[in-house]
Amino acid sequence: MAKNEGTPLRPKQYPEVYIFSLLDEDLKSIDPGMFERHWGIFSFDGQPKFPLDLSGKGQNKSLVGGKNVPYMEKQWCVYNKDASNKKDLAVKVAWACNNTDCTTLVPGASCSGMGVDVNASVAFNMYYQMANQTKVACDFQGLAKIVKEDPSNGTCKFPIMIKSFRATSNSSSSASRSSSSSSSSDSPSSSSSVSHSLSLIFYFFVGICIAWFA
Numbered sequence: 001m002a003k004n005e006g007t008p009l010r011p012k013q014y015p016e017v018y019i020f021s022l023l024d025e026d027l028k029s030i031d032p033g034m035f036e037r038h039w040g041i042f043s044f045d046g047q048p049k050f051p052l053d054l055s056g057k058g059q060n061k062s063l064v065g066g067k068n069v070p071y072m073e074k075q076w077c078v079y080n081k082d083a084s085n086k087k088d089l090a091v092k093v094a095w096a097c098n099n100t101d102c103t104t105l106v107p108g109a110s111c112s113g114m115g116v117d118v119n120a121s122v123a124f125n126m127y128y129q130m131a132n133q134t135k136v137a138c139d140f141q142g143l144a145k146i147v148k149e150d151p152s153n154g155t156c157k158f159p160i161m162i163k164s165f166r167a168t169s170n171s172s173s174s175a176s177r178s179s180s181s182s183s184s185s186d187s188p189s190s191s192s193s194v195s196h197s198l199s200l201i202f203y204f205f206v207g208i209c210i211a212w213f214a
Contacts, residue, residue: 044159
């Protein structure tokens with residue numbers, strides 16, 4: 001494509017290429033498969049997922065990731081090994097995965113095959129992060145707890161979501177009221193995901209233009 005020579009079946013023809021998805025979409029339907037949420041060339045926080053030269057000049061330039069991304073507090077929700085009642089663990093993990101993105105747990109993915117404890121922690125943390133780190137979203141009847149130390153292990157990463165657009169634009173007092181209001185619900189809302197996507201546009205759109213036109 002960089003040489004504009006076409007393909008073996010269509011030589012000397014200009015190939016038109018389109019970007020299907022700019023960002024990963026963590027709430028997209030997975031009926032066709034888990035991959036549906038990860039077509040983006042950028043991850044949810046605007047960071048490039050792989051090298052990609054958009055100049056068309058063979059310059060091997062990398063995409064420019066989002067700058068000054070406002071992540072939420074460095075805290076995670078993990079499986080509480082000291083929980084007294086563990087008989088419903090599988091049910092709680094399944095419920096969490098039905099309400100968040102557990103793509104990393106599918107066979108062959110970055111967190112697969114690491115045991116029940118990791119599976120539970122991944123599911124609980126993804127739900128907790130997508131619920132804007134509200135305290136009630138990390139309980140699961142005592143099966144989960146909040147920690148300050150990153151539980152990531154090798155290829156299995158435990159992400160921290162970014163603040164919603166409303167939280168970053170309001171005053172600190174308004175943000176406090178918003179946090180108090182959101183804590184009354186233990187399920188992540190679709191509006192939060194939309195806010196995440198909107199805020200990212202401001203952080204890396206300029207970077208994309210630089211990579212494209214440089």
